[in-house]
Amino acid sequence: MPVGKIIKALSGFYYVLYEGHIYQCRGRGNFRKKKVSPLVGDTVEFKAEKQDEGYILSIDKRKNEFVRPPIANVDQALIVTSAANPEFNALLLDRFLVLVEAKRIEPFVVISKMDQLDEGRANDMKVYQQMYESVGYPVILSAVNDAESMEQIRAHLAGRTTVIAGQSGVGKSSLLNTIDPRLSIDTDEISKSLGRGKHTTRHVELYEISGGLVADTPGFSSLEFGDLQLEQLPECFPEFVQVQDDCKFRGCLHNKEPKCAVKHGVEEGDISKQRYEHYLQFLEEIQNRKPRY
Numbered sequence: 068m069p070v071g072k073i074i075k076a077l078s079g080f081y082y083v084l085y086e087g088h089i090y091q092c093r094g095r096g097n098f099r100k101k102k103v104s105p106l107v108g109d110t111v112e113f114k115a116e117k118q119d120e121g122y123i124l125s126i127d128k129r130k131n132e133f134v135r136p137p138i139a140n141v142d143q144a145l146i147v148t149s150a151a152n153p154e155f156n157a158l159l160l161d162r163f164l165v166l167v168e169a170k171r172i173e174p175f176v177v178i179s180k181m182d183q184l185d186e187g188r189a190n191d192m193k194v195y196q197q198m199y200e201s202v203g204y205p206v207i208l209s210a211v212n213d214a215e216s217m218e219q220i221r222a223h224l225a226g227r228t229t230v231i232a233g234q235s236g237v238g239k240s241s242l243l244n245t246i247d248p249r250l251s252i253d254t255d256e257i258s259k260s261l262g263r264g265k266h267t268t269r270h271v272e273l274y275e276i277s278g279g280l281v282a283d284t285p286g287f288s289s290l291e292f293g294d295l296q297l298e299q300l301p302e303c304f305p306e307f308v309q310v311q312d313d314c315k316f317r318g319c320l321h322n323k324e325p326k327c328a329v330k331h332g333v334e335e336g337d338i339s340k341q342r343y344e345h346y347l348q349f350l351e352e353i354q355n356r357k358p359r360y
């Protein structure tokens with residue numbers, strides 16, 4: 068049986084990519100009894116006599132899976148945040164990074180719309196770039212009219228399955244369309260002229276870009292930490308993980324504890340004070356979360 072990849076799910080059909088062709092399939096088989104339903108990103112065994120009359124027979128074991136957006140087998144997340152319109156927001160960026168780290172997927176960051184900044188503000192973004200890269204996150208400063216930045220992003224997408232996260236309006240769809248004009252994904256501009264309102268990206272679909280697959284999803288629709296446990300939060304900051312063995316207490320939350328290596332790192336300027344402040348804010352948010360039963 069051929070083994071392909073689900074690149075789109077719509078109205079009860081699954082679209083399976085196999086050797087450059089797309090097969091429209093329905094679900095059928097063992098997974099139904101096991102109450103597993105196919106997800107975009109699944110590797111599946113299928114059978115198709117015709118291209119529009121296929122059946123999915125089994126689903127391969129998933130590397131990971133997500134509910135919002137509904138997708139499986141993600142290798143990395145591209146977090147897009149804009150330098151302007153909407154204004155750069157480091158707190159929101161750190162929130163996305165935590166959510167992605169918590170899912171154990173590798174993030175990389177694009178700061179878009181750099182063409183809208185004057186030199187002074189552009190330099191501020193370079194300082195952010197250096198800081199995040201020292202944490203271990205690749206950062207690309209981009210603009211759709213800056214071909215070199217588009218090429219860098221394309222190189223990052225090659226050969227892997229990527230989800231794109233980021234606030235509405237930061238330029239996610241524009242970026243993909245620029246990298247590969249064949250995609251013609253709806254962007255804000257287009258949807259406005261069609262009078263369809265702002266929320267243009269509705270279903271999850273994987274697009275082929277330079278040998279990789281990319282999902283332009285509505286992003287992480289929930290930016291809440293949901294079921295993230297308090298103890299997990301420090302693990303979502305790689306620069307904390309690097310020094311945590313030097314904290315006096317095991318399981319140090321780097322908050323009120325004495326002899327904390329993270330706080331020491333902040334004082335010494337080795338760890339970004341702003342990232343640490345955001346961490347404390349997230350910690351408080353999780354601590355104040357209403358218990359769920």
Ligand SMILES: Nc1nc2c(ncn2[C@@H]2O[C@H](COP(=O)(O)OP(=O)(O)O)[C@@H](O)[C@H]2O)c(=O)[nH]1
Binds near residue numbers: 179210
């Ligand atoms: N100046 C500038 N505008 C951009 C850039 N990228 C996107 N935009 C504009 O930002 C708006 C939102 O873009 P869109 O791709 O729909 O954002 P999405 O909601 O993240 O998919 C549109 O009006 C785009 O033309 C960029 O690099 N520079």
Ligand SMILES: [Mg+2]
Binds near residue numbers: 239241254255
């Ligand atoms: Mg979009």
Ligand SMILES: [Zn+2]
Binds near residue numbers: 321322329330
């Ligand atoms: Zn500590």
